[in-house]
Amino acid sequence: MSDPLPTLAACRKLLDERHISARELTQQALDRIAAVDDSIGAYLTVVEEHALAAAAAADERLAAGERGPLLGIPMALKDVLITQGIRTTAGSKMLSSYIPPFEGTVAERLQAAGAVLLGKLNCDEFAMGSSNENSAFKPVHNPWDLQRVPGGSSGGSAAAVAAAEAVFTLGSDTGGSIRQPASFCGVVGLKPTYGRVSRFGLIAFASSLDQVGPFTRTCEDAAYVLEVIAGHDSRDSTSARQPVPTYRAALANHDLHGLRIGIPQEFFVPGLQPEVGKAIEGAIGQLEQLGAKLYDVSLPHAPYALPAYYIIAPAEASANLARFDGVKYGYRATEGDALWDVYAATRGEGFGPEVKRRIMLGTYALSAGYYDAYYLQAQKVRTLIRQDFDRAFREVDLLVAPTSPTTAFRLGEKVDDPLAMYFSDVCTIPLNLAGLPGLVVPCALAHGLPVGIQLMGASWSEGELLRVGHAFEQATQGIGLPSLTVP
Amino acid sequence: MQFTRATVQHVATLCRLALTEAEEEQMLEQLSSILEHVNRLAGVDTSAVPPTASVLDLQNVEREDVVQPSLPVEAVLQNAPDRSGSSFRVRAILEEG
Numbered sequence: 100m101s102d103p104l105p106t107l108a109a110c111r112k113l114l115d116e117r118h119i120s121a122r123e124l125t126q127q128a129l130d131r132i133a134a135v136d137d138s139i140g141a142y143l144t145v146v147e148e149h150a151l152a153a154a155a156a157a158d159e160r161l162a163a164g165e166r167g168p169l170l171g172i173p174m175a176l177k178d179v180l181i182t183q184g185i186r187t188t189a190g191s192k193m194l195s196s197y198i199p200p201f202e203g204t205v206a207e208r209l210q211a212a213g214a215v216l217l218g219k220l221n222c223d224e225f226a227m228g229s230s231n232e233n234s235a236f237k238p239v240h241n242p243w244d245l246q247r248v249p250g251g252s253s254g255g256s257a258a259a260v261a262a263a264e265a266v267f268t269l270g271s272d273t274g275g276s277i278r279q280p281a282s283f284c285g286v287v288g289l290k291p292t293y294g295r296v297s298r299f300g301l302i303a304f305a306s307s308l309d310q311v312g313p314f315t316r317t318c319e320d321a322a323y324v325l326e327v328i329a330g331h332d333s334r335d336s337t338s339a340r341q342p343v344p345t346y347r348a349a350l351a352n353h354d355l356h357g358l359r360i361g362i363p364q365e366f367f368v369p370g371l372q373p374e375v376g377k378a379i380e381g382a383i384g385q386l387e388q389l390g391a392k393l394y395d396v397s398l399p400h401a402p403y404a405l406p407a408y409y410i411i412a413p414a415e416a417s418a419n420l421a422r423f424d425g426v427k428y429g430y431r432a433t434e435g436d437a438l439w440d441v442y443a444a445t446r447g448e449g450f451g452p453e454v455k456r457r458i459m460l461g462t463y464a465l466s467a468g469y470y471d472a473y474y475l476q477a478q479k480v481r482t483l484i485r486q487d488f489d490r491a492f493r494e495v496d497l498l499v500a501p502t503s504p505t506t507a508f509r510l511g512e513k514v515d516d517p518l519a520m521y522f523s524d525v526c527t528i529p530l531n532l533a534g535l536p537g538l539v540v541p542c543a544l545a546h547g548l549p550v551g552i553q554l555m556g557a558s559w560s561e562g563e564l565l566r567v568g569h570a571f572e573q574a575t576q577g578i579g580l581p582s583l584t585v586p
Numbered sequence: 587m588q589f590t591r592a593t594v595q596h597v598a599t600l601c602r603l604a605l606t607e608a609e610e611e612q613m614l615e616q617l618s619s620i621l622e623h624v625n626r627l628a629g630v631d632t633s634a635v636p637p638t639a640s641v642l643d644l645q646n647v648e649r650e651d652v653v654q655p656s657l658p659v660e661a662v663l664q665n666a667p668d669r670s671g672s673s674f675r676v677r678a679i680l681e682e683g
Contacts, residue, residue, distance in 0.1 A: 196665075197665055198664065198665060200657055200661035200662060200664060200665070201657060201661075293641050293642065294642055307639060307640050307641070333649065336644070336647035337640065337642060337644065339642070400630070403626065403627060403630055405623075406623055406624040406625075406626050406627050407627060409620060409623070409624055410624055410627070417601060421601070424602070425667055426666075426667070426674050426676055427662075427665070427666060427674055428665035428666065428667075429665070429667070430667070431667035431668070435677070436677075437677060437678075438676055438677040438678070438679050439602070440604075441676070441677055442602040443598075443602045443603060443604035444604045446601075446602055446603050446604065447603055447604030447605060447606075448604075450603075452609075452612075455603060455605070455609070455613075456613065456616060456617070456620075458601050458603060459594070459597050459598065459601065459603065459613055459617060460617060460620060460621075462597050462600050462601040463593070463597045463617070466597065466600060472628070473624070473627075475637055476627050476628065476630070476632060477627060478637030478638055478639060479630075479632035479635040479636070479637050479638075480627055480630050480632060480635075481637070481638040482632075482635050482636055482637060482638040483630065483632070483635060485638060485641060517616055517619075517620060518619055518620060518623060521620075532638075533641065534640075534641030534642070
């Protein structure tokens with residue numbers, strides 16, 4: 100079984116030419132989940148009946164002559180994305196039996212486009228983590244090596260695409276949670292510009308940083324998905340009134356002559372695995388062969404992104420997660436005499452260690468006497484980081500760098516050392532603070548493990564990033580899918 | 587700026603988080619090392635730099651104040667840990683008497 104599920108573009112052709120029905124394709128995906136997910140652990144919930152009914156509805160639309168980028172395509176969503184009537188846990192004990200009474204915007208748009216929801220994907224609790232080991236339910240195993248992590252926090256979303264358990268998936272990226280697992284699992288991951296995709300129905304972690312984006316097998320597939328999920332939404336006041344281009348149309352031009360690519364030296368950090376550095380340099384060489392011109396650029400404040408992030412993100416999280424008090428929904432502790440005690444017990448029992456750590460850190464950074472030294476200073480450093488990017492993009496068209504300093508590490512390797520875990524996102528965090536888009540494309544295998552190259556662009560440059568990524572894919576072999584052997 | 591066990595307990599109270607003694611101990615150790623890393627920010631000269639709260643140029647986003655349908659009460663209460671009629675039920679907030 101070398102290709103248990105085709106790419107989105109291939110599925111599109113098969114469906115449009117009626118060589119396969121959406122129902123058959125969906126059944127194929129469900130069979131694949133049944134065959135491999137005990138070994139992978141990507142899914143927290145599979146909605147078989149719902150999926151087959153949605154596929155049947157898509158088949159009717161196809162039979163009536165309707166065509167659309169995602170019509171009849173089986174997909175799955177990270178479990179921080181609200182789905183009406185379908186359990187949404189955020190990977191947390193706090194929401195282990197929460198059934199949303201409303202629909203999130205991306206779920207609504209995908210459904211309207213005729214995409215078929217297969218289920219909800221495992222993730223780090225409230226999207227906080229870099230290995231998916233903070234899931235309250237189970238770990239996810241990397242399809243390339245089951246002893247290793249898939250990355251995080253969207254580990255299930257990345258692993259599901261790599262293991263061909265969905266044609267595409269969505270994740271969320273606050274500090275690298277789409278890009279780092281895409282690199283670890285050898286798939287394409289796109290974090291759009293802040294404001295590109297509505298956050299309504301995304302369970303909030305850090306509201307000024309969170310952004311929803313796709314995981315796919317190819318850049319072309321990512322263009323199909325982004326076209327459907329992007330665009331203004333009146334229910335998210337931070338979603339932008341920026342027109343949504345036909346991203347697929349931009350892919351036709353493979354010519355990279357005249358493209359100015361900047362190499363930011365600060366992203367080649369101490370601690371970068373030599374084999375990762377070699378893979379990234381190899382990919383940069385290939386981009387040069389395709390006609391791009393290379394420039395050394397400097398983002399001098401990038402080294403301060405990690406500490407600034409670990410003030411700003413926990414501060415926002417501590418406010419966002421205040422709503423989980425056991426009153427209106429979610430877990431409630433039975434102990435405690437007064438309401439106050441029930442709140443504290445509920446949160447103490449309902450949240451896992453990493454979430455508690457970040458709530459504590461954020462509360463401390465915002466507390467009286469520390470606000471100026473921590474939160475305000477971090478916000479000012481954030482300005483400097485954004486200015487560095489703005490300056491760089493006056494000289495070059497895009498930046499290319501490693502996604503993460505290492506390939507996928509072993510399960511358990513970093514669970515007791517939060518700082519070492521945080522370091523895994525050192526190359527992805529700067530973009531979130533600047534609100535800019537980033538695309539990860541698999542570029543090599545290092546000792547059998549995937550390495551993804553990170554392309555970073557100015558605001559609203561998703562089309563250009565996808566074009567360059569697509570040209571890179573066309574010119575190179577790609578790394579393919581893992582030869583997953585399951586019991 | 588001493589980060590102590592008492593700081594941990596104070597912050598836990600602020601964010602309504604019941605921690606066990608073992609958790610307090612671990613929190614002290616881990617947060618101290620994270621703060622040590624974060625303290626590098628103090629070395630950046632930001633005297634003439636404005637803070638960034640959001641990367642967007644948005645000021646206020648306004649819309650017409652139009653009444654729209656809201657969720658049915660039953661749907662809102664379906665996830666309630668405890669309810670009484672059409673209300674969420676919680677422990678007494680005020681002492682009787």
